[in-house]
Amino acid sequence: MKGIWAVGVVTFLEGIRNRSLYGITIIALLLLVSNLIMSGLVPQSVGKLAVDIALSTVSFTGLLIVLFIGINLVAKDLDRKTIYMVLSRPISRQDYIVGKFSGIAALIVASVAVLGLFAALSIFITQSNFPEYFARFSWGSVVLAMVFSALSLVLLSAVSLLFASFASNSFITLVMTVIVYIIGHSLSDVKSLLSGGSQIASESSGVVVKLVEVAYYVFPNLSLFDLKLQAAHGLATPVSYVAWVALYGVGYSSFIVCLARLAFSRREFP
């Protein structure tokens, strides 16, 4: 446990002090400022637009953090052989993976919390300027959308950790994580397209339909965590949905971390 804690703390500190994080934060702030300007330019659906831009900014910058900081936090250890010093301590390979995941997850949660505060501020200012467009607005939906965004990013970082545990370099990890991200967000739509009675469904071969079905259960369904639309329209999300998706996120992440531990446990560092 001491090993996991030590690796987690170091990972978090390395991530939070990384200069790239400042760059990403500046991009986020610029996007949020543009939110204020855009709201003034568009004369209709200001509330929906403001919430959508604010939440999209949080999830987009969160994605950048996972891809460019999260992956690097493991890749640098492997590429620059820092792992020699870590694993020569009483820290097992399995503890290392759990520690890294904990540190990256803490970094994502902290980053989403800070970005979320700025996003909330931009929504609040827009709401103060155009209160007539915020009749169905709910802060609860916005916060829930941010929490789910953080959860999906944590899940994605678990996936990237799995790839890093056996990939020979960080570029492969990056590419595979991006592929999973794209599949994870589009698979649900593709499945519903193929399973419906549409023309595409009737024209598709059985093999393709079967493949999509298998992929649907293997890849993480990241679109489940996307509650931006509900937040923008002020729609309530059923408690059962929230509970099941949260459970799915935690369960899937834990399973993937277990796989990463398994893959990493016999890895050598020549």
Place this chain on the structure above:
Amino acid sequence: MNLKGPVFRPFLFFGVLTIFVSSFIKCFMIEITDVSKSYKEGLTKRRVQALSGLSLHVESGEVFGFLGPNGAGKSTTIKILVNLVYPDQGNVSLFGQAPGGKDVQSRIGYLPENPYFYDYLSAEELLLFAGSACGMDRVSIKKRSKELFELVDLAASSRRPLRTYSKGMVQRAGLAAALVHDPDLVILDEPMSGLDPIGRKMVGDIILSLKKMGKTVFFSSHILTDIERFSDRIGILAKGELRLVGSLSELVTNGSSLEDLFLTKVVDVAEAQE
């Protein structure tokens, strides 16, 4: 309770017998028996032999110098000792146990060759990490770090991020991290590499002071003078095979030098093989 009574007599007898027998069995700090290791290389996954049937032992309190040209297999041996790679065959034991266990790892201090640490951490935080991973409390780590930073001459820069350090400073920070938990066995892979003459003297002094404290030091180098100055026993490795092992006083006799011995055992054998 009568410890000399008939019930306790057999236990007493076996206890005394165990102590008597164990005093004759020598427990080595490091014991490597018939270890071989190969790596897969390139796209074709061609096997390259790094170690072949390596056997050696290091006794407690000894400074063992591991000598060999580049690519001889010194780092591979060390990586097997600290559980970074696994041998294909053979046995390795440290303190009488297999490498990798938490008890074993917490008694080892390891400095890798050309170490690279976390960019955004300071040397103080590095030692905090190294110490806490070994189960030390914060106060003890702080106290020990202060002593070590004085020893490795990093006291003035211990709060600076490691990415601002020179190569020699990183090496010295790595040495402090290897020693923070007061290990029984110190394994140093090319500890002098990247150091200026003052730094080399400092590392040499540390090795000698560790020896005085009764610690066991296993260090690799391809610099003969370093090995000659600090080692009680040496092992010469070339092309993954142990060519020679023994105490310096036995091996380097009057009229010969370690350089002659090294050239005979490494260069001549290599030429004969070709």
